[in-house]
Amino acid sequence: MTAETPTPHDAYPQLTGxxxxxxxxxxxxWPTVExxxxxxxxxxxxxFFVVLSGTVAVVDDHGGHERTxxxxxxxxFLGELGLREGQAAFLSAVVRAPGEVLVVGSAELRDLLVREPALGDLILRAYLLRRTLLAGMATGFRIIGSAFSPDTRRLLEFAARNRLPHRWIDLEKDTEAEALLRRVGVTPEETPVVVWHDDRVLRNPTNAELARVMGLRSDTPTEAVCDLLVVGAGPAGLAAAVYGASEGLATVVLxxxxxxxxxGTSSRIENYLGFPAGISGTELAERAALQADRFGARITxxxxxxxxxxxxxxxxxxxTDGATISAHTVVVATGARYRRLPAPGVERLEGAGVHYAATLWEARNCRMEPVAVVGGGNPAGQAALFLARQSPAxxxxxxxxxxxxxxxxYLIDRIERHPRIDVRVNTEVRQVAGSDRVESVLVQDNRTGERQVLAARALFVFIGAHPATSWLDAAVGLDPQGFIRTGQDVVDVPANLWRHLARAPLALETGLPGLFAVGDVRSGSVKRVASAVGEGATAVRQVHEHLRGVGSPGIRRHVTRVAMTRA
Known part of the structure; x- marks a missing residue:
């Protein structure tokens, strides 16, 4: 069982006496009243609420229409993943029949889950599954906007990637759009907007603004210096956060x-040790983030x-918003950014059928319709198999x-046996067509030049990625492809920075003492989840070695506030 196939029994277990x-x-x-x-x-x-007697309904009362x-x-017990992470609730809980409930504060619950791992696992698993169920219920906040709007697509992508329950109301197609806009006092020209509970309206919010409202991000200014700053929360960054925080380092993750x-965009990772049935990238990320949070790391x-x-x-x-954060050590785990497909129509239809991930969130809009996947690596193969569960072609x-x-x-064998997957080698996309969403893809045989139009209601692109290192500028040495050099590959080490340490850069250390690089962003790394996790854990061992060498002040057990100051 994974978070992609939850059942009510798994998501709503009964607690024992x-x-x-x-x-x-x-x-x-506490006694309750109807x-x-x-x-x-x-x-x-x-x-955190446990129902002892009586009944409690979890309802969506958006727009005055209550749905149980x-x-x-x-x-x-009530709640879902947002309760554990301090997010705003997506649904309301109303007493239907009076009785009693057991109430536990969030801080007390956090401590209890550490002391009682079996109970903690039961609750956290249920919360993960409930979040997945919410995702398919068209509940949560509403995003109203046009499929042609880049800001609409930006908001939809951010909500989907962060697994925030939401519903997209298409300005051009949804009959509900006009009435809802009129009710909240917004004109079509002012969209996209996010409509939250009680018709609270966010007019074209930035991702950070939406995150603050949802409880994903909270900035608390302080002048503290954290022990470990992890930049990037992929598998390598999350591993560094888990091991750093669990070993007593005051850890912040950006x-x-x-x-x-x-x-996190992978529909299924099947060759990761310890998960014989596979695990989705989103579930792996959520589990790791919860684990880091349990040990006291702060993820922003x-x-x-x-x-x-x-x-x-x-x-x-x-x-980018001007805030600054200081740290004794930094682990760079920014990974890579997907490459865009250079074909006419792709940019215009991004988010309206052109996707760079294949999870439940992207696939929900093209169920039972033919789709196309571009790429020859594992991500493309995983996406093809995932989409073939419901797509006819x-x-x-x-x-x-x-x-x-x-x-x-193992992926090739499964793809070759699948009756609904059509593999076309020596094939390149020349154009993507569609008015308001993808309708067809023009492909060309790169040997013969022959062209063909394929019916497809979505195009999923997996053609590689480039390292996310532009923010480092000239601070560290990069290889010709832009990946960060570490260890023995570091060249032109500034002697004045290393003289007092009497050592060369450690295996995962860059040309700057105390600055490490792990995962896909590191030159020479193996582009696999398992190796990224291993590098993240290893980097923390080297962080400790560096801190001992520079005589760092005592480490702090937990991060209670984000170490940020405004410029």
Whole structure:
């Protein structure tokens, strides 16, 4: 069972009497009355509720029309992933039949889950599955905008990548759009807008503004210097965060878009050790983020690094919004950014059928329709197999002559046996056509020049990526492809920075002492999830070695506030 196929039994387990007794030790019993609101959509809930007697309904009351999603009886606990992460609630909880509930504060719950791992696993697993269920229920906030608007596509991508329950109301196609805009006092020209609970309107918010409203990001100015700053929250960055925080380092993680990185866009990772049935990239990222949070790491999304400099013996990272954060050590795990397909129509239809990820979020709009996948590597193969579950035809378009050059054998075997996957080698996309969404793809045989139009309602692009190192400028040495040099590959090391350390750069260290690079962004790295996780863990070992060498002040056990100051 994975988070992609949750069942009510898995998502809504019953607590035993012993488990309730354990929770009671750090909570209080409250009587309830019919109609009482335990928590409300649009507001963060600071409490964990267990129903002891009576019933509680979880409802969506957006726009004044109440819809019941789940009815909880004795032994059930309320909430979903947002409660654990301090996000605003996406649904409301209303008492239907009076009784009693057990109430545990969020801080007490956090401590309890560390002390009681079995109970913690039960609750966290249920929360992960409930978030997935919410994703398919068209609940949460509303994004109203045109498919042709780049800002609409930006908001949709951000919400999808961060697994924020939402519903897109297409300005041109959805009959509900006009009435909803009139009700909230917005004209079509002012879209895109985000409509939240009680008709609260965010007019074309930035990703950071939306994140703050949803509870993903909170900036608390402080002049503290953290022990470890991790830039990037892909597998390598999250591994560094988990190991750093668990070993007592005050750890802060910055992520520009969403946790998981490129791996987070994978529909299924089947060759990662310990998951014989595979695991989706989003579930792996969520589990790792929860693990890092449990140990005290602070993850901030979105927070994009813009510049790195050295100041008073510390590394100072400036963000695109002007905030700065100082750290004794930095692990760069910014990974790579997907490459865009250079074909007419692609840019215009990005987010309206052209996608660079194939998860439940992207696939939901093209179910039971033919699609095309571009690429010859593992991500393309995984996407083709995932999409073929519901699509009648998946065209896998490969520029090279065969799949063996860059795809794992286990994927090739499954693809060749699948009746709905049409593999086309020596094939390149020349044009993507469609008025308001992808309707067809013009392809060309790069040997014969023959062209053909393929019916496809979506195009998924996996043609590689380039390293996300532009923010580093000339601060560290890069190889000819733009990846960060580390260890013995570092050249032109500035002697004045290393003389007092009496050592050369460590294996994952860059030309700047205390600055490490891991994962896809590192020159010579193996582009696999397992190796990225290994590098993230190894980097923390080398961080400790560096801190001992420079006589760093004592480490702090937890990060209670984000170490950011405004420029």
């Amino acid at each position: 012993d488990q309730i007794q354990v929770l009671s030790a750090c909570g209080q019993w 109609g009482e609101l335990l928590y409300q959509a649009g507001r963060p809930s600071q409490e 999603y789940q009815l909880h009886g004795p032994g059930s 992520e520009a878009v969403a946790t998981g990185g490129q791996a 999304v979105p927070a994009e690094a813009a510049r790195l400099e050295q100041r008073d013996g510390s590394h100072v990272v400036t963000l 998946v065209h896998l378009l490969v520029r090279g002559g065969d799949l063996t050059q860059s795809m794992s054998r």
